[in-house]
Amino acid sequence: MFTYFKDVRAELNHVSWPSRRTTIMYTIVVLAVSIATALYLGALDYIFSTLITRIV
Numbered sequence: 001m002f003t004y005f006k007d008v009r010a011e012l013n014h015v016s017w018p019s020r021r022t023t024i025m026y027t028i029v030v031l032a033v034s035i036a037t038a039l040y041l042g043a044l045d046y047i048f049s050t051l052i053t054r055i056v
Contacts, residue, residue, distance in 0.1 A: 018026070
C-alpha cells in the first residue's frame with residue numbers, strides 16, 4: 001500500500017501542471033461557452049414553445 005502511494009506521488013511530480021493564469025483563462029472560457037450555450041438553447045426552447053402554443 002505504501003509503495004502505491006509512493007509511486008502515485010512520483011507520477012504526480014512528472015505532471016506538467018498549468019500556471020495559475022492559464023487555469024483562470026481556461027475557467028473563464030468554459031464559463032463563457034457554458035453561458036452562451038445555455039442562452040442559445042433557452043432561446044430555442046422559448047421560440048419553439050411559443051410556436052407550439054400558437055399552433056395548438
